[in-house]
Amino acid sequence: MKWYFSDNAPIYAQLVQQIKVGIVTGGFPPGERLPSVRDLATEAGVNPNTMQRAFAELERDGLVYSQRTAGRFVTEDRAMIEQTKKGLAECHIRQFLESMDQLGFRREEVIALLRQESGKEELGNGGSGM
Amino acid sequence: MAVLECKHLTKQYGHVTALENLNFSIEPGHIVGLLGPNGSGKTTLIKLANGLLTPTSGELLVCGAAPGRETRAAVSYLPERTSIPLWMTTTQLLDFYQDFYADFRRDAAEEMLQHLNIRPKQRVKQMSKGTREKVQLIMVMSRAAKLYLLDEPIGGVDPATRDYILSTIIGNYDPEAAVVISTHLISDVEKVLDEVLFINQGRLVLQSSVDQIREEQGVSVDELFREVFKC
Numbered sequence: 639m640k641w642y643f644s645d646n647a648p649i650y651a652q653l654v655q656q657i658k659v660g661i662v663t664g665g666f667p668p669g670e671r672l673p674s675v676r677d678l679a680t681e682a683g684v685n686p687n688t689m690q691r692a693f694a695e696l697e698r699d700g701l702v703y704s705q706r707t708a709g710r711f712v713t714e715d716r717a718m719i720e721q722t723k724k725g726l727a728e729c730h731i732r733q734f735l736e737s738m739d740q741l742g743f744r745r746e747e748v749i750a751l752l753r754q755e756s757g758k759e760e761l762g763n764g765g766s767g768m
Numbered sequence: 769m770a771v772l773e774c775k776h777l778t779k780q781y782g783h784v785t786a787l788e789n790l791n792f793s794i795e796p797g798h799i800v801g802l803l804g805p806n807g808s809g810k811t812t813l814i815k816l817a818n819g820l821l822t823p824t825s826g827e828l829l830v831c832g833a834a835p836g837r838e839t840r841a842a843v844s845y846l847p848e849r850t851s852i853p854l855w856m857t858t859t860q861l862l863d864f865y866q867d868f869y870a871d872f873r874r875d876a877a878e879e880m881l882q883h884l885n886i887r888p889k890q891r892v893k894q895m896s897k898g899t900r901e902k903v904q905l906i907m908v909m910s911r912a913a914k915l916y917l918l919d920e921p922i923g924g925v926d927p928a929t930r931d932y933i934l935s936t937i938i939g940n941y942d943p944e945a946a947v948v949i950s951t952h953l954i955s956d957v958e959k960v961l962d963e964v965l966f967i968n969q970g971r972l973v974l975q976s977s978v979d980q981i982r983e984e985q986g987v988s989v990d991e992l993f994r995e996v997f998k999c
Binding site for chain 2: 643645646647649650651680682683684686687688691
């Protein structure tokens with residue numbers, strides 16, 4: 639897994655976000671055991687206490703649960719994973735709309751532009767199939 | 769108990785005050801960045817903690833005791849300049865550390881050296897600057913110490929080596945131990961730190977956790993440093 643960090647948000651929050659992405663995209667499949675705090679911290683190049691804090695937050699959300707001796711596991715509740723996926727999408731959309739607001743687009747214009755762009759993509763895909 | 773504690777710590781060199789009335793403590797399990805501009809007192813503080821210097825007034829305690837024979841056994845120190853003997857081979861260096869330090873984990877050191885493809889018969893003299901720094905850090909981190917004092921551990925090395933050094937630090941410290949890293953390269957170490965100490969002209973300006981700074985100020989430690997120490 640590749641880890642990215644920006645400068646303006648707490649590191650633990652960015653870890654939570656990226657592990658969530660890992661869970662919804664199947665990088666960490668439902669019911670699967672997660673790597674240990676130290677291994678994942680070493681991989682991401684972050685402080686183990688920060689990784690611990692991220693795990694604690696994911697546990698509070700219910701996406702991850704720990705079994706005293708066996709370690710930490712991804713939830714098997716697929717509805718919750720689906721819900722998380724939707725939540726992440728909404729978050730991206732809000733950020734996108736904010737940027738479009740800043741550029742001065744009205745909602746109808748944004749939607750029209752989206753249609754136009756995704757139409758181009760479909761054409762592009764059709765083209766490549768030939 | 770705090771691994772490192774300073775109470776009204778002051779150090780003067782003749783008329784020059786290097787550190788003035790420092791008060792702070794570092795808890796076990798924490799990786800702490802000691803950050804400040806050139807000449808702010810970082811190296812003086814590290815030298816006081818390992819007993820190479822003595823305070824002018826106030827006190828500094830390592831695991832509750834003033835620096836001395838017992839604390840030296842608990843402190844693993846990486847000096848600013850590479851100080852491993854040039855004529856030694858890697859194997860001789862391992863023997864040397866094993867003789868000197870009862871807490872030296874030779875198997876851990878050998879594993880890391882092997883991982884870096886450093887041959888047992890290779891002499892320190894034949895190694896590049898970056899490799900020497902890596903080898904010395906491996907020796908320092910292979911001790912099961914209570915306090916690691918790393919003075920500019922990533923100063924002269926390339927970014928890939930920096931990553932290796934930082935992951936060596938994360939992978940090797942004991943949750944009961946504390947690590948103090950002094951550096952200017954804040955953006956490189958920021959993610960690895962629990963908290964930071966900003967010192968300027970011998971005074972403690974700020975002690976805070978990295979995520980607290982990001983949460984409350986909305987900027988990275990690197991940016992905050994640039995603001996606080998703007999020339």
